[in-house]
Amino acid sequence: MCLALAPAPARAGRAPLQLFVTQPYLELHTGPGRGFPVTQVVARGESVDVLFRRTDWFKVRTERGILGWASVHDLSLTVMADGTPFAVDTGTLSGFRTHRWEGGVFAGAYAGATLISAYAAMSLTDNLKVEADLAQFLGNVSDGYLVDIGLAHVFVPQWRVSPFVTLGTGFTRTEPKATFVQPIDRNDQLAYAGGGLRLYLTRRFFLRGEYRTDVVITKTNSYEVNPEWRLGFAFFY
Amino acid sequence: METRIRILLLSAALGAAVLAGTGCAAHPPARTAAAPGAGNGTGGNGSPAVTDNGSPGGTDNGSPGGAGNGGSSGTNGAGANGGDAGGDSGDESPVIVQPQVQRRSVTVPHIGARDVELGAYYGILSIEDFGAQPVQGLKADYHITEDFFFEGSYGQSRAGETSYELLSGGVQLLSNAERRFTYYNLSLGYNMLPGEIFIGHTVAMTSALYMIGGIGSVDFAGEQNFTVNFGAGFRVLPTDWLSLHVDVQDLVFRDDIFSVYRLTNNLQATVGISVFF
Structure with a gap:
């Protein structure tokens, strides 16, 4: 079975975490998933070494050297050598309120063009975040990119559905399609303001939807106002 | 015939001594076999009953007081020989063991996530x-x-x-x-x-x-x-x-x-x- 396969190469020389079974037994699966069969159990009082993690599953080695996969739920019932329960942070609503980093991907529309975007944010406080965003828009008339940085203020971060507003600045590069107009690429500065909602899903994941108004300051001292909306999937750490 | 009776009496005495030596002194029959040797044999006085008393009176039972004391040590008989000492032991509050071992602190090593x-x-x-x-x-x-x-x-x-x-x-x-x-x-x-x-x-x-x-x-x-x-x-x-x-x-x-x-x-x-x- 899987258990017979050679163990993964050892990483850093630190000793693995040792956990003691307190429930009647700990089930070990042959693979990192609920459907993989249980071929070994570890009895109460015995211990396992935790080797590494994959999603919600931990590869462990028993005292007899047998390898298997234990679920995060089952391991949360074990204790460490000092008797304290083994706690795993898989993400909670309180983590949604207080965290350091977040990131995500979006799909949306920008001035009539289709928008694809990815963002990363760092929390200054539970309410205030610094965000950076990279987006590509693909339209019938022109394509281009947006790069921006700004601040986001989340009003009630502890709510499962929490509203926020954003304000920032950035650059846009517009590449008109050759078939329509004379292809002159433009690099312009922009500023944006907007707002939206964050919806906590589960674990470390949330949905984020927002609407922005982008003001593009062109080289001809005029400006364009472009609407932008986006909806995406994000996670926090 | 006389020889046979002597042999029977001797073997009976030996059997009693052996029984007493194997800690059976607590049994009523052993009391009757009150040979001096049997009294020492009840080193059975060092049995849990004595240590339970935990009192000097209890250890006094270890003296060559005879098998009779040994037999009664399982009860409150310690007081019979131990006198006052045995009585004092009943008033002592149980000793609570305070381990002088420092609690082991475990630093949780980082578990690598291969996702x-x-x-x-x-x-x-x-x-x-x-x-x-x-x-x-x-x-x-x-x-x-x-x-x-x-x-x-x-x-x-x-x-x-x-x-x-x-x-x-x-x-x-x-x-x-x-x-x-x-x-x-x-x-x-x-x-x-x-x-x-x-x-x-x-x-x-x-x-x-x-x-x-x-x-x-x-x-x-x-x-x-x-x-x-x-x-x-x-x-x-x-x-x-x-x-x-x-x-x-x-x-x-x-x-x-x-x-x-x-x-x-x-x-x-x-x-x-x-x-x-």
Whole structure:
């Protein structure tokens, strides 16, 4: 079975975490998933070494050297050598309120063009975040990119559905399609303001939807106002 | 006859002594065998009953007081010989053991999460109207749960010639640079059929048949177009850190290469290898 396969190469020389079974037994699966069969159990009082993690599953080695996969739920019932329960942070609503980093991907529309975007944010406080965003828009008339940085203020971060507003600045590069107009690429500065909602899903994941108004300051001292909306999937750490 | 009676009496006395020596003195019959030797034999006084008393009176029972004391030590008989000492022992409060061992503190070592897969792939991409050409690319996967994963991929290929170009002799619809076909996709995958595959009697490898779909962009023929990709793949893990893939995907986008907007389907079949980090 899987258990017979050679163990993964050892990483850093630190000793693995040792956990003691307190429930009647700990089930070990042959693979990192609920459907993989249980071929070994570890009895109460015995211990396992935790080797590494994959999603919600931990590869462990028993005292007899047998390898298997234990679920995060089952391991949360074990204790460490000092008797304290083994706690795993898989993400909670309180983590949604207080965290350091977040990131995500979006799909949306920008001035009539289709928008694809990815963002990363760092929390200054539970309410205030610094965000950076990279987006590509693909339209019938022109394509281009947006790069921006700004601040986001989340009003009630502890709510499962929490509203926020954003304000920032950035650059846009517009590449008109050759078939329509004379292809002159433009690099312009922009500023944006907007707002939206964050919806906590589960674990470390949330949905984020927002609407922005982008003001593009062109080289001809005029400006364009472009609407932008986006909806995406994000996670926090 | 007289000799026989002597032998019987002797053997009876010996038997009693042996019984007393084996700690049976507590039994009433042993009391009767009050030989001096039997009294020492009730070193059985050092039995749990004595230590339970924990009092000096209890240990006094260890004196050659005879088997009778030994027998009664199981009860409160300690007081019989121990006198006052035995009585004092009853008033003592139980001693609470205070361990002088410092609590062991455990620093939780970081448990590495191998949820990220980085890899490369190679295969065939059928660019609509431009023939099937080799395609190669890089991809990164992040396994969110045992069911779902994110995938970002970047691939490139080179378009061939349309049948019109081949038949017309010399006509080129696209320049050399415009034949370059590059794309990226951001996809969400679902491990639809996880399982194991078996090789021989001893080797089993975890595997999964997954569906995948997402959005992205194609840069081809001098223009960029929004792309929707969807398909299915099969992943097998020979070890915990290595993964082999077979993927079939359709890249769908609208282009106007022939001055008419049309939806194109570009099928891609690849094999790949990835490493978990």
